[in-house]
Amino acid sequence: MSYDRADFDYSTEADPLPKGHAATHIGMFLAWAVLNNLESDLHRERSAELLARLRRREITGRQLFEAVCAERFSERDLNEEGNAFAQQYYVDEAGQRGPYFADYKKTLAAGLPSFWHVADTWDNYGKIAAVISRRYEVWKTPPRRKPWWRFW
Helix, strand or coil, X not given: CEEXXXXXXXCCCCXXXXXXXXXXXXXHHHHHHHHCCCECHXXXXXXXXXXXXXXXXXXXXXXXXXXXXXXXXXXXXXXHHHHHHHHHHCECCCCCECHHHHHHHHHHHCCCCCHHHCCCCHHHHHHHHHHHHHHHHXXXXXXXXXXXXXXX
């Protein structure tokens, strides 16, 4: 299952942005996954040095994505738990954009000309990572329901 692709030029601006801007939002989610140990074994085996550089913040998530994902973010990039979360948060039940996109837009793109104008910086990553982490914690610990026989 492919979650997202950056091999299209998403820019609809009169002066198009560089193509890399189409990967910023994907890279930030991927960086969050890696920094929370949700990356796939494939990346752990084949991209260990790049993962280490990301963890040291020598490269951004977008740079990691561009280096190892062939412009496609898919289930092969995450481990089982990472995929379960992405299938709820990054995409919805219909395979369309999930809540992540609204969170990203509200957190990082508000006041910018477009979604694609978000700068690929660790400062911006920190802002969206806090939102993703809150969503992840809610996802991991859903509200407890009362047993069916309890009325109060």
